[in-house]
Amino acid sequence: MDTGKYAVIVIAYAGDSKSASMEAIEAARKGDFETAENLLKKSSEVLLKAHEVHTKLLVNEAREGDVAISMILVHASNHFSIAEITRELAEQFVKLYKEVKNGL
């Protein structure tokens, strides 16, 4: 299994998810909550794709025993965590903007 190849796919999907989360916050700031919700949905969908590949890497390690750890794998995990955190926070930010704009 070419783990490096899968690592880059995780980075791409995680990056896509993070950008969608940030774009959701920006849309909410502008009061466009429909776009914000759609972007949050997109963020979740691509994060799920990253998650599937990430899981594949974990299962592969469990199956094959010790897998050589490369910087790109560590880097991919880093991107994955950032995307997850950004997604969680973006949801809260969108809620917050909604409350602010609707006067609580």
Added chain:
Amino acid sequence: MVYNIILICQWGASTGMLVEKMLEAAAKKNIEVAINAYPEAKLDDYIGDADIVLLAPQVRFKKDAFEEKYKANNVPFMVVDTADYGMLNGEKVLNAVFEKLENERR
């Protein structure tokens, strides 16, 4: 003229792998290009010489802000397609770059 393409991502790390693939694709097509990856913090230093700036998926959300900030540089920004980035498809990204540069010239 040798086109100077720069790729921006968060830390300039994974994008370096895409640069290698793009250089390979350029060599195959006998196109002479300069392609380098930098972290976004270095954009200030390198945008002056760039013909086009490519953004990795993880910094896509900054495109509007970058275009505003670097308006005076008159350099096109382009987001790398997520699938092409994930598959490190240097050839497809390079083709997209030249298509964009052609359109800009018109």
